[in-house]
Amino acid sequence: xxxxxxxxxxxxxxxxxxxxxxxxxxxxxxxxxxxxxxxxxxxxxxxxxxxxxxxxxxxxxxxxxxxxxxxxxxxxxxxxxxxxxxxxxxxxxxxxxxxxxxxxxxxxxxxxxxxxxxxxxxxxxxxxxxxxxxxxxxxxxxxxxxxxxxxxxxxxxxxxxxxxxxxxxxxxxxxxxxxxxxxxxxxxxxxxxxxxxxxxxxxxxxxxxxxxxxxxxxxxxxxxxxxxxxxxxxxxxxxxxxxxxxxxxxxxxxxxxxxxxxxxxxxxxxxxxxxxxxxxxxxxxxxxxxxxxxxxxxxxxxxxxxxxxxxxxxxxxxxxxxxxxxxxxxxxxxxxxxxxxxxxxxxxxxxxxxxxxxxxxxxxxxxxxxxxxxxxxxxxxxxxxxxxxxxxxxxxxxxxxxxxxxxxxxxxxxxxxxxxxxxxxxxxxxxxxxxxxxxxxxxxxxxxxxxxxxxxxxxxxxxxxxxxxxxxxxxxxxxxxxxxxxxxxxxxxxxxxxxxxxxxxxxxxxxxxxxxxxxxxxxxxxxxxxxxxxxxx
Numbered sequence: 043x044x045x046x047x048x049x050x051x052x053x054x055x056x057x058x059x060x061x062x063x064x065x066x067x068x069x070x071x072x073x074x075x076x077x078x079x080x081x082x083x084x085x086x087x088x089x090x091x092x093x094x095x096x097x098x099x100x101x102x103x104x105x106x107x108x109x110x111x112x113x114x115x116x117x118x119x120x121x122x123x124x125x126x127x128x129x130x131x132x133x134x135x136x137x138x139x140x141x142x143x144x145x146x147x148x149x150x151x152x153x154x155x156x157x158x159x160x161x162x163x164x165x166x167x168x169x170x171x172x173x174x175x176x177x178x179x180x181x182x183x184x185x186x187x188x189x190x191x192x193x194x195x196x197x198x199x200x201x202x203x204x205x206x207x208x209x210x211x212x213x214x215x216x217x218x219x220x221x222x223x224x225x226x227x228x229x230x231x232x233x234x235x236x237x238x239x240x241x242x243x244x245x246x247x248x249x250x251x252x253x254x255x256x257x258x259x260x261x262x263x264x265x266x267x268x269x270x271x272x273x274x275x276x277x278x279x280x281x282x283x284x285x286x287x288x289x290x291x292x293x294x295x296x297x298x299x300x301x302x303x304x305x306x307x308x309x310x311x312x313x314x315x316x317x318x319x320x321x322x323x324x325x326x327x328x329x330x331x332x333x334x335x336x337x338x339x340x341x342x343x344x345x346x347x348x349x350x351x352x353x354x355x356x357x358x359x360x361x362x363x364x365x366x367x368x369x370x371x372x373x374x375x376x377x378x379x380x381x382x383x384x385x386x387x388x389x390x391x392x393x394x395x396x397x398x399x400x401x402x403x404x405x406x407x408x409x410x411x412x413x414x415x416x417x418x419x420x421x422x423x424x425x426x427x428x429x430x431x432x433x434x435x436x437x438x439x440x441x442x443x444x445x446x447x448x449x450x451x452x453x454x455x456x457x458x459x460x461x462x463x464x465x466x467x468x469x470x471x472x473x474x475x476x477x478x479x480x481x482x483x484x485x486x487x488x489x490x491x492x493x494x495x496x497x498x499x500x501x502x503x504x505x506x507x508x509x510x511x512x513x514x515x516x517x518x519x520x521x522x523x524x525x526x527x528x529x530x531x532x533x534x535x536x537x538x539x540x541x542x543x544x545x546x547x548x549x550x551x552x553x554x555x556x557x558x559x560x561x562x563x564x565x566x567x568x569x570x571x572x573x574x575x576x577x578x579x
């Protein structure tokens with residue numbers, strides 16, 4: 043009881059007592075804890091399960107199993123299996139007990155030291171009289187030990203199919219899904235795995251039924267398992283790929299589900315697209331589904347809010363107002379474009395972007411520009427062939443009425459300058475540099491000013507000196523004005539851009555004196571606090 047006490051002193055005293063008993067009386071300690079589990083309603087049963095696992099887990103510092111007497115070891119194994127089948131076992135204790143059994147089994151099974159475990163698990167899963175809680179626990183244990191047990195488990199295919207189709211328990215069906223995926227991954231050859239191909243529809247039904255029952259927690263567990271399967275054994279899915287992907291996209295598109303559930307469904311499809319080495323070109327053969335996925339992810343980019351802290355630019359955090367869905371969507375667009383390439387992604391983007399970029403709602407215009415930024419790396423070769431159209435679409439948004447959209451347009455130019463350079467610099471410097479210079483005049487929005495200065499840096503890094511030199515006087519003049527800004531973010535962006543412009547132009551002799559005096563004045567200005575600039579300089 044004291045181990046669960048809110049008082050630090052009581053907990054520490056109890057821990058010392060436990061470790062003293064473990065050192066002096068390990069055999070009776072392990073057996074007493076195991077006996078407590080035979081009374082699952084006992085208030086100490088949950089803690090007993092935790093402590094016992096520490097004693098029998100090979101990775102625990104409290105691991106004492108090898109030091110126990112042989113008779114104690116035998117009794118302990120029997121008590122564990124007896125406790126696992128106790129009626130009235132709560133789901134929480136059942137999971138802890140299942141984990142403890144699995145931990146000990148990983149230590150014993152390689153030497154064949156627990157033959158009763160296989161018999162116990164088989165009967166627990168196969169018996170019509172087994173309660174759902176016991177079946178679920180046994181299936182979860184089987185999943186943990188699949189690499190040790192799958193080869194010798196009788197009627198494994200039939201047992202998994204029965205679990206996946208359990209008539210009353212969603213938890214058993216999800217545990218069956220877990221076990222099926224673990225077994226499939228543990229099999230040594232593609233031929234062995236193919237024998238379980240016909241389980242896939244039942245696996246997908248188990249997932250769908252979890253959602254239909256409102257059990258999103260179990261569904262999320264199942265989705266995580268499916269993602270693991272998609273990453274490690276994508277070929278197992280290839281025969282029924284359209285059906286599997288369509289089911290996942292239905293989950294991703296469902297507005298009533300939790301964000302976490304929808305994200306996992308998207309993650310599954312993106313993971314499948316990334317499995318190029320194990321299953322080349324699988325997703326490229328499904329362009330319609332790539333389009334649906336792209337559309338879903340773009341809607342997630344709408345989950346962004348106007349945030350005063352962002353406009354104030356008082357901190358360097360550019361993600362103020364961005365939600366988890368927004369950040370997740372950015373990452374997915376980047377990964378998807380790299381995985382399937384521009385020839386697949388750009389036709390899809392070309393269908394969606396015009397309606398977004400021309401929308402009245404600022405969030406849609408913002409989403410369009412963020413999409414262009416995120417897919418640029420993966421689509422660079424194809425985008426370069428359509429450079430005028432892509433950059434033109436972005437530059438039109440430099441005059442957008444919403445500052446966050448203008449920021450996104452500048453961000454896109456900076457990203458395109460990196461990913462599509464030096465072609466962009468060579469062909470479109472005459473429109474990009476004046477646009478960035480003009481954006482630096484947006485004194486009402488320091489965040490936008492600072493980002494325009496930063497984009498100059500991106501542009502300069504892939505730029506030949508003869509291209510940059512004609513614009514240098516105008517750019518340097520504007521950057522020097524920004525050094526007088528009251529915003530540290532703007533000052534730092536201007537200083538960094540000045541250094542980059544000077545380095546790229548290779549005409550440093552034209553500007554160092556002006557920059558030197560401006561920086562000296564800035565440091566001595568009364569409104570600048572001591573110590574704010576040395577890190578930049």
